Amino acid sequence: EAEVAQSPRYKITEKSQAVAFWCDPISGHATLYWYRQILGQGPELLVQFQDESVVDDSQLPKDRFSAERLKGVDSTLKIQPAELGDSAMYLCASSLGRASYNSPLHFGNGTRLTVT
């Protein structure tokens, strides 16, 4: 089965620097999610796209985080400036459904971010 591609796998950055993550979902999947997972906790939704539109960014710290999915395919999540508390695993997932909510999420391997 096709996979969700994420890059980079690991990223170390200094605080106040900018950092960007990339995600390519499974072909044909309309919905794309960015989650943040702090060590020992469950994934927390940052932003959700349906095609190219943001449908939920209520938990996205908009003063420093931004996300886009310009053509409704791949997506980029950016942090500027990075803070120490941003150290976490950033997970991208995609699902097939649009108006349905029974679609399982398919996850990428994640990007492990360390802010020093």
Add this chain to the structure above:
Amino acid sequence: AQKVTQAQTEISVVEKEDVTLDCVYETRDTTYYLFWYKQPPSGELVFLIRRNSFDEQNEISGRYSWNFQKSTSSFNFTITASQVVDSAVYFCALSGGVSGGYQKVTFGTGTKLQVIP
């Protein structure tokens, strides 16, 4: 609002023992779906099972079984004859609709299972 509670933070069992992972959820939706995911040390969450709110039949898949009880809002996961390869963090998740029709998925905090050889 949706909420998923996995009260067991960590569980250790000896290989071949049976183990049950608990999941309790809260939702106001009448139609919703419940999922279990496995996150091995490599980090990628893997989908295990989906169950809709109208289907309370238990399901068995090999050594895995799931018990959905709507009356207690629980969706528990049992591994029979555990193996070392079952060592991972397991997440329960709830999916419901919101106005606008898009899928909202909420994860629990996970249960770390360690199977000791």
